[in-house]
Amino acid sequence: MKLSVVILNYNVRHFLELCLASVHAAVKDLDAEIIVVDNNSPDDSCQLVKTSFPEVVLIENNTNAGFSKGNNLGVAQAKGEYVCILNPDTVVAEDTFKTLLAFAQNQQNLGIVGCRLVDGTGAFLPESKRNVPTPAVALKKMMGFPKQYYANHVQQEQVAEVAILVGAFMLMKTSVYREVGGFDEDYFMYGEDVDLSYKVLKAGYANFYNGTTTIIHFKGESTLKDVNYARRFYGAMQIFYQKHFKTHALFNALVWVGIKLAFLFRKQPKQTKTNRRKYVFYTTENKRLKTLRDGLKRDVEVVQQLDQIAPQTEIIFDANTVTYRAMIEKMKGLSDKRMFSFKIFPKNATFILGSNSSKNQGEVINLLRK
Numbered sequence: 001m002k003l004s005v006v007i008l009n010y011n012v013r014h015f016l017e018l019c020l021a022s023v024h025a026a027v028k029d030l031d032a033e034i035i036v037v038d039n040n041s042p043d044d045s046c047q048l049v050k051t052s053f054p055e056v057v058l059i060e061n062n063t064n065a066g067f068s069k070g071n072n073l074g075v076a077q078a079k080g081e082y083v084c085i086l087n088p089d090t091v092v093a094e095d096t097f098k099t100l101l102a103f104a105q106n107q108q109n110l111g112i113v114g115c116r117l118v119d120g121t122g123a124f125l126p127e128s129k130r131n132v133p134t135p136a137v138a139l140k141k142m143m144g145f146p147k148q149y150y151a152n153h154v155q156q157e158q159v160a161e162v163a164i165l166v167g168a169f170m171l172m173k174t175s176v177y178r179e180v181g182g183f184d185e186d187y188f189m190y191g192e193d194v195d196l197s198y199k200v201l202k203a204g205y206a207n208f209y210n211g212t213t214t215i216i217h218f219k220g221e222s223t224l225k226d227v228n229y230a231r232r233f234y235g236a237m238q239i240f241y242q243k244h245f246k247t248h249a250l251f252n253a254l255v256w257v258g259i260k261l262a263f264l265f266r267k268q269p270k271q272t273k274t275n276r277r278k279y280v281f282y283t284t285e286n287k288r289l290k291t292l293r294d295g296l297k298r299d300v301e302v303v304q305q306l307d308q309i310a311p312q313t314e315i316i317f318d319a320n321t322v323t324y325r326a327m328i329e330k331m332k333g334l335s336d337k338r339m340f341s342f343k344i345f346p347k348n349a350t351f352i353l354g355s356n357s358s359k360n361q362g363e364v365i366n367l368l369r370k
Contacts, residue, residue, distance in 0.1 A: 020056065034053070067192050112196070118215075280301045
């Protein structure tokens, strides 16, 4: 088997449905398997997998084991030569895996390969490619100066070596994952991808960012405005430095004090709002238009091109007639204008979903609500 796609899920049933639909389309012509590890979700995620995606290997945990342990459980059952760690709140293009597998097979010493990630507005997510977060770099990020944290020397659509890749999408040889011990289970949430990337580098492999293919990650990097995130980031950095940057006690003390001060004086990100004036349904047919209109309780115009769309319009993509690759390309093309919002109407679904900000997980609208 060539590829195993491992998706760790917790309580995001609607996003998981869309993710699985896109992955199913992307592995159509590949010798591949899809593994979903569910961390004891209180919603009906597991029932969804059993009913709508019976070919998927489902691992049901009876506790929330965390990101690291959950993914390690999935990879332990993987049969593919390559494994892809994938978040459930993502949408992959039909050619994403084929493009990256072709690239991977031409590398002599491949560690991890990542791709270009955009949020629900089509805007590029800089965490797609990062530098090693040395203590000085992490301190600057916590203080609101993240320039050195990201690999900005690499262009968005370039292919180049980078140090750190994001855990929302990581493709690598299964043997390499197992050689370095997979995700470190000392981390519960945040920092696991940094640690794994760095372990792979230390093992002598080269990590690559491949910007020739793009996926959607609805939930971008969490904002430091959130106290829980800040604490988890701080805790993850503590673990990372203790493992990889052991120095004398005075230096360690300065680092911890600096990070705590950075949290206290951090910059608050500006919040953006989208004022929708119009809704359009991007489709080649209108069979589901009535369901959409009735659910939104407003008029929705059907369009087959987006060249003349007015500002402040919400564009709803019909996954029955529009490819995931086409959706991503359209979002990329319109993202610079910052005047549009996007939703996706999944195949055979009775809901639409999307996100107007990389700072939150997004919005699910049930079209059959009373």
